[in-house]
Amino acid sequence: MVPFDSPHADGVSALARAEGWPTFSDPDRVRRLFAAPGVVGLVAVHHVDVVGAAHLLTDGHHGYLTFLAVSAGRRRDGIGRRLVEEAFEATGAERIDLLSTPEAEPFYRRLPHREMPGFRVFPEWMRPHLGPGL
Template identity: 35%
Template sequence: MTLEIRPLTDADVDSVVSLWQECGLTRPWNDPLADIRRARAVWPDLLLIAKDRDALVGSVMAGYDGHRGWLYYLAAAPSRRGEGIGRRLVEEAESRLLALGCPKVMLMVRAGNDAVLEFYDGLDYTRESTLLTGKRLIPDA
């Protein structure tokens, strides 16, 4: 496998959204195109893709607010799972966050998604006992 990890470009957007849909990461209340646009406006080098030759095989969106880093939309093509693509994307996102001085990275996992929790357990992430609350400021749908 010749895996290239790099920031997303305009030419990658449709393929990334398709990957997110294939992996079940999109939700009707979040417009993935708006998520991409917003992320690239703030940290364009933290929305990463993984390509094997010409095939898009993974993505991750990272963010940093000056206090914590966050990971979103980690995806590996279902036909390519188990090859280390997700691990490589997380490692690259962590490396970029660390270079920005980010002291800790967090992520959200939907309740009941045990396979994802186990994946992050294997990357030395610690399950936190924090509860999240949210408020939508700009409706996407």
């Protein structure tokens, strides 16, 4: 586990593309987002390959996990758990909030947690792109 550095951007974006997550799929955007104020970025590197990454927003007391991904071939190796543990250490946060996909819920349920409902709110101009039900 190491702090994010610019050369890791290609590996982080490859993880995002493998999950179908557009926000972090462009290496240039990854560099900007991981360098933004109030961000802690961590990567798990095996040899030279990025096998996991975490992106957190923090005020030094609370954290919000915006991105956690581990390459499919390295899941269940403890990388995701270590990224979360390192995030707590790096931020000093007393809690980390997040949204999850249904597929990732079993992972988060293995961590000390409290489940709460959540929403992802978008600007009005996104309404036509969000599909039925809006």
